[in-house]
Amino acid sequence: MEPTPHILVIDDDREIRDLLARFLEKQRIRVTAVRDGKEARRAWLNGHYQLVVLDLMLPGESGLDLARWLRGQSDIPIVMLTAMGEDTDRIIGLELGADDYVPKPFNPRELLARIRAVLRRAGDQADVRHDPAVRGYRFADWTLEPARRRLLNPDGVEVALTGGEYDLLLALVERANRVLTRDMLLDLLRGRQAGPFDRAIDVAVSRLRRKLEDDGRNAQLIKTVRGGGYVLAATVDRL
Amino acid sequence: MKLYLWPRSLATRTALVLLLGLAIVQVAGLTIHALDRMDVQRLAQARDLAVRVASFYRTIALTDPGRRPTVLADLHRGPDLTAALAGSPPDVDMPEMPTPEQRLLRVNMSMVWMGAPNLRWREMVIYGGHPWGKVVVAMRLPDGEWLNVRAKLEPLRPWHSPTFLVAFSLMTAVAAVLTLWAVRRLTAPVRLLAEAAEALGRDVNAPPLPENGPTEVAVAAVAFNTMASRIRRFVQDRTELLTAIGHDLRTPITRLKLRAEFIEDDEQRGKILADLEELEAMVSATLAFGRDSRAMETVTSIDLAELLRTILDDAGDARPDVADRLTYEGPSHLTVQARTLSLKRALVNLVTNAVTYGGAARVRLALQDDRMVVIEIEDDGPGISPAEMDRVFEPFHRGEPSRNRETGGVGLGLPIARNILRAHGGDVTLANRPAGGLRARVTLPV
Numbered sequence: 126m127e128p129t130p131h132i133l134v135i136d137d138d139r140e141i142r143d144l145l146a147r148f149l150e151k152q153r154i155r156v157t158a159v160r161d162g163k164e165a166r167r168a169w170l171n172g173h174y175q176l177v178v179l180d181l182m183l184p185g186e187s188g189l190d191l192a193r194w195l196r197g198q199s200d201i202p203i204v205m206l207t208a209m210g211e212d213t214d215r216i217i218g219l220e221l222g223a224d225d226y227v228p229k230p231f232n233p234r235e236l237l238a239r240i241r242a243v244l245r246r247a248g249d250q251a252d253v254r255h256d257p258a259v260r261g262y263r264f265a266d267w268t269l270e271p272a273r274r275r276l277l278n279p280d281g282v283e284v285a286l287t288g289g290e291y292d293l294l295l296a297l298v299e300r301a302n303r304v305l306t307r308d309m310l311l312d313l314l315r316g317r318q319a320g321p322f323d324r325a326i327d328v329a330v331s332r333l334r335r336k337l338e339d340d341g342r343n344a345q346l347i348k349t350v351r352g353g354g355y356v357l358a359a360t361v362d363r364l
Numbered sequence: 365m366k367l368y369l370w371p372r373s374l375a376t377r378t379a380l381v382l383l384l385g386l387a388i389v390q391v392a393g394l395t396i397h398a399l400d401r402m403d404v405q406r407l408a409q410a411r412d413l414a415v416r417v418a419s420f421y422r423t424i425a426l427t428d429p430g431r432r433p434t435v436l437a438d439l440h441r442g443p444d445l446t447a448a449l450a451g452s453p454p455d456v457d458m459p460e461m462p463t464p465e466q467r468l469l470r471v472n473m474s475m476v477w478m479g480a481p482n483l484r485w486r487e488m489v490i491y492g493g494h495p496w497g498k499v500v501v502a503m504r505l506p507d508g509e510w511l512n513v514r515a516k517l518e519p520l521r522p523w524h525s526p527t528f529l530v531a532f533s534l535m536t537a538v539a540a541v542l543t544l545w546a547v548r549r550l551t552a553p554v555r556l557l558a559e560a561a562e563a564l565g566r567d568v569n570a571p572p573l574p575e576n577g578p579t580e581v582a583v584a585a586v587a588f589n590t591m592a593s594r595i596r597r598f599v600q601d602r603t604e605l606l607t608a609i610g611h612d613l614r615t616p617i618t619r620l621k622l623r624a625e626f627i628e629d630d631e632q633r634g635k636i637l638a639d640l641e642e643l644e645a646m647v648s649a650t651l652a653f654g655r656d657s658r659a660m661e662t663v664t665s666i667d668l669a670e671l672l673r674t675i676l677d678d679a680g681d682a683r684p685d686v687a688d689r690l691t692y693e694g695p696s697h698l699t700v701q702a703r704t705l706s707l708k709r710a711l712v713n714l715v716t717n718a719v720t721y722g723g724a725a726r727v728r729l730a731l732q733d734d735r736m737v738v739i740e741i742e743d744d745g746p747g748i749s750p751a752e753m754d755r756v757f758e759p760f761h762r763g764e765p766s767r768n769r770e771t772g773g774v775g776l777g778l779p780i781a782r783n784i785l786r787a788h789g790g791d792v793t794l795a796n797r798p799a800g801g802l803r804a805r806v807t808l809p810v
Contacts, residue, residue: 144622
């Protein structure tokens with residue numbers, strides 16, 4: 126059994142704070158909820174947390190400033206709550222080193238899934254943790270930009286990805302030349318796909334191969350590992 | 365009364381009126397000129413003829429009657445003059461010359477000096493005139509004998525020369541061209557105004573009209589720009605209002621979603637969450653509508669073919685029951701310059717509509733003339749009645765009442781898609797397919 130993670134939730138709406146705390150505690154996550162940057166700093170100094178859920182829109186000190194401050198303190202994972210569909214917020218947040226973002230109004234179960242995924246990644250291995258300094262990954266002339274969640278082909282043309290495909294590719298790129306088991310991939314895609322997860326992964330991989338022009342029957346880039354898993358066989362440069 | 369040949373364009377109408385006026389003035393001027401000229405010619409001809417005929421007469425009158433035939437034969441008469449001595453005026457099939465011309469000739473002849481008063485003709489009859497091309501002057505000599513002179517009359521020439529007419533036509537043509545040019549120039553602001561109004565209809569943020577030119581035009585331009593900025597402010601106010609409402613709704617929706625998680629009854633919780641999803645979709649569409657009118661995203665290259673396939677993949681994942689009716693046909697890669705996120709939203713809206721209302725989305729992508737891409741999205745739904753065709757693009761219009769409550773939506777999908785595509789220099793139009801179903805046709809510059 127995993128130890129109970131402790132999360133710091135920063136949101137200015139008392140109701141949301143209380144409800145979120147209750148919801149997460151029901152899911153065996155310990156929560157400390159505070160309303161603004163001042164309280165957050167105090168709570169940060171008095172506790173030990175595994176993850177921060179941070180609302181971008183805070184009274185007084187903005188969520189972005191607070192994220193910057195937190196990043197200065199440690200590399201604790203941050204999940205940002207952003208304004209719905211405000212892509213610029215998302216991009217800024219991710220560039221500042223948020224590990225994930227959830228648009229408001231969020232689905233509590235999706236937030237939970239993201240929190241778990243980020244915690245698992247954090248608990249994974251230190252060297253594959255999301256590195257805020259990385260503006261992009263280059264592999265086999267392709268470029269993956271986490272801040273903008275986009276993939277550029279060798280000519281610099283964006284190639285669209287679904288959310289699931291992006292998550293899958295990012296996981297593969299961050300762990301290049303290492304086998305990702307089906308279980309790990311299932312975690313990544315959970316909460317995104319409606320269909321059966323097993324099939325979803327195979328479908329997502331085959332679509333990714335098509336987009337990367339990686340011939341499915343003789344795939345060179347994303348290789349299938351016998352026994353259930355995939356590996357990105359390429360040198361990845363961090364930009 | 366309806367004038368069928370009356371042109372519709374203001375420029376053509378004005379030009380036509382001006383050219384008609386010009387033509388009337390020119391014709392009148394030419395006529396006056398021709399009449400004047402004929403008078404002068406008539407005068408000159410009469411003087412010339414009078415002098416020649418009178419001199420002829422004097423020579424014969426001074427000659428001894430016996431020698432007159434010889435002298436007459438010897439006299440150099442010129443090719444257009446014949447003369448004969450006779451006992452009476454000649455028998456001609458012409459009437460006497462009209463009085464005004466005859467008087468002219470007589471006055472001129474009487475002014476020729478005869479040497480002695482008794483040599484003057486005793487009687488004179490003049491026949492013919494310009495209509496016959498000749499004139500016959502019969503004069504009775506003092507001794508009773510008649511001298512009949514026939515002279516050819518040169519026809520009157522109203523024009524100086526053919527070059528005069530050419531020059532004149534040329535002048536008229538130049539005046540006409542100048543008129544057309546001036547009229548086009550003067551009516552250009554009207555056309556500009558119409559174009560600006562059209563552009564404003566498409567895009568509220570269209571650039572303002574230049575406020576220069578003639579006073580009336582400048583005043584109209586200023587009035588138009590003022591109106592455009594009022595409309596812009598109105599649209600902006602409305603957009604800001606919608607956005608503010610959307611923002612403010614986020615907090616209560618988030619709370620409700622959290623509260624729903626504490627409801628024990630699974631069925632009720634599911635229904636409440638579904639309602640909230642719908643509410644959220646409405647709010648998010650409203651926010652998107654507000655945001656797109658600002659279009660702050662930068663333009664980048666994107667593979668449109670792959671984007672369409674990704675959208676279809678997503679749609680198929682969300683609705684596995686229709687996945688096999690989501691097809692793509694076209695090149696595997698096609699790069700366009702676009703605001704990626706906006707463009708994706710526009711295309712997602714169209715595909716979602718096709719799936720929601722038509723249970724299918726058959727997407728075709730093709731390149732047209734190397735400058736435009738055409739995307740056609742077909743579904744198998746009931747289509748749209750012609751009366752609804754225009755209205756479906758109005759914000760918050762929600763199709764026929766029979767089908768909208770079940771399928772949700774807030775009536776912004778198509779307006780958002782059209783705003784985005786028009787901001788890209790493209791457009792989207794809808795048409796019912798003869799075989800049934802709806803076809804959305806998107807054009808987009810490469």
